[in-house]
Amino acid sequence: MTPSAGWSGRSSGWSRDDIGDQTGRTFVVTGSTSGLGREVALELARNGARVVLAARNPDKLDDTEAALRRAVPDADLDRLLVDLADLGSVRRAADDADRLGPVDVLVSNAGVMATPYRRTVDGLELQMATNHFGPFLLAGLLLPRLVASGGGRVVTVSSNGHRLARSAPLGDPQAAPGRYQRWPVYCQTKLANLLFTYELDRRLREAGLRVTAVAxxxxxxxxxxxxxxxxxxxxxxxxSILDAAMRATAQSAEAGAQPILMAATAALPGGSYVGPRGPGEWRGAPHVVTSTRLSRDRDAQRSLWELSEKTVDLTWP
Ligand SMILES: NC(=O)c1ccc[n+]([C@@H]2O[C@H](COP(=O)([O-])OP(=O)(O)OC[C@H]3O[C@@H](n4cnc5c(N)ncnc54)[C@H](OP(=O)(O)O)[C@@H]3O)[C@@H](O)[C@H]2O)c1
Incomplete structure (x- = not known):
């Protein structure tokens, strides 16, 4: 099925009313046990979609599923257990996804921010593994399901933080860092989300596949x-103190989910990037936004793609 035809760029802007009936469409949403992913899953379920809750923690999955069913009693929900920081877990989840049939939209939303230095079981730094390499592998392995839907889409959640990245993360991902800087690394992972999206969308077009990539x-x-x-x-x-501080200063998770919902359901060209329209893109209703020159650098896009293929041992599309 094609994305919702309710909105196609009219000047009055997109709102959640434009999501339209999503019955018969399947959305896999990573990071659906918390924050934005949970709001995205809820709104999609309200609109009749089959929502596959993809997450790493079975207890949190139980809680999330129960909460969604309380809010939307006839919600069409499924689940996929996946730890994106573990490439083996991503491969097992992709095998498990065989039972799902065609997937219309993969919402790659799960992420971590500015974590202390940790190495994953694959020897990768935790932020790059969770925010980029795991999602890269998951998207690659789910591609046949996205193709099978007849008009699939990969939505990747980036950040304003991509603007602060000074360079693309192209170093050896398994090398020990000289000096690990958690915030610059986070910004690089969010730049990686955009480099990935633009390169993926181009490669899909070149391969003649009816799947698009947006962010x-x-x-x-x-x-x-x-x-x-x-x-x-x-x-x-x-x-708890940090959560309270965020609640006091930020827009709601429900509001923050709107650009992701627009990217997942509106009729947008591949390579689009959606964010809030308020000052500095910090808050507000969603619309199509721009990203940095570095994110549009074709050499960086290609280099990150090749590095990622090697790192996760999957060549695609
Ligand atoms: N909030 C903001 O202001 C903001 C701004 C810019 C970008 N973003 C982006 O928005 C996305 C969602 O974040 P959020 O703000 O909703 O944060 P959140 O409330 O912390 O949710 C993050 C989600 O990612 C999941 N996750 C983390 N590591 C994972 C792993 N290894 N495998 C599978 N799932 C994992 C978490 O699972 P658990 O529940 O098990 O922990 C959780 O469901 C992230 O990509 C983030 O970079 C957020």
Whole structure:
């Protein structure tokens, strides 16, 4: 099925009313147990979509599924257990996804921000693994399902933080860092999300596949992103203080989910990037936005693609 035809660029802007009936369409949403992903899943379920909750924590998946069913009693929900920071887990999840049939939209939303230095089981730095390499592998392995839908889409959630990245993350991803700087690395992962999106969209077109790639960012939205990154804990102590600080200063997660929902459902050309229209793109209703010159650098896009293929051991599309 094709994306919602309810909105096609009219000047009055996009709103959630434009999502339209999504019955019969399947959306896989990563990071659906918290923050933006949970709001995206809820709104899609309200509009009749089959929503596949993709997440790493079975207990949180139970809680999320129960909450969504309370809000939308006839929600069409499925689940996929995946730890994006573990390439083996991503491969197992993709195998499990065989039972899902065609997938219309993969919303690659899960992410971590400014975590302390950690190496994953694959020897990768945690932020790059979670925010880029895992999602790169998942998208590649789900491609046949996206193609099978007849008009699939990959939506990747980036950030205003991509603007602060001074260079693309093209170093050896398994090398020990000289000096690990958690915030610059986060910004590089969010630049990677855009380099990936633009390169993927071009490669899909060149391959003649009816799948597009777009990106979105939520401005500044109240979620657990900051607290998790600083404490690696879901609740208590500093985690609760940081969550409260975010709630006091940011727009709601519900508002932050709107650009992602627009990117996932509106009739947009491949390579579009959607974000809030308010000052500095920090908050507000969604519209198509621009990204930095570095994110549009064709050499950086190609180099990151080749590095990613080698790192996850998958050549695609
Ligand atoms: N909030 C903002 O202001 C903001 C701004 C710009 C961009 N973003 C982007 O928005 C996206 C969503 O973040 P959020 O703000 O909603 O934060 P959040 O509330 O912390 O949610 C992050 C989600 O990602 C999941 N996740 C983390 N590591 C994972 C892994 N290894 N495997 C699978 N899932 C994993 C988390 O799972 P658990 O529930 O198990 O922890 C959680 O569901 C991120 O990509 C972030 O970079 C957010």
């Amino acid at each position: 979105a960012h939520p401005g500044y939205s109240a979620t657990h992103l900051l607290s998790w990154g600083q404490t690696l804990r879901s609740s208590g102590g500093l985690t």
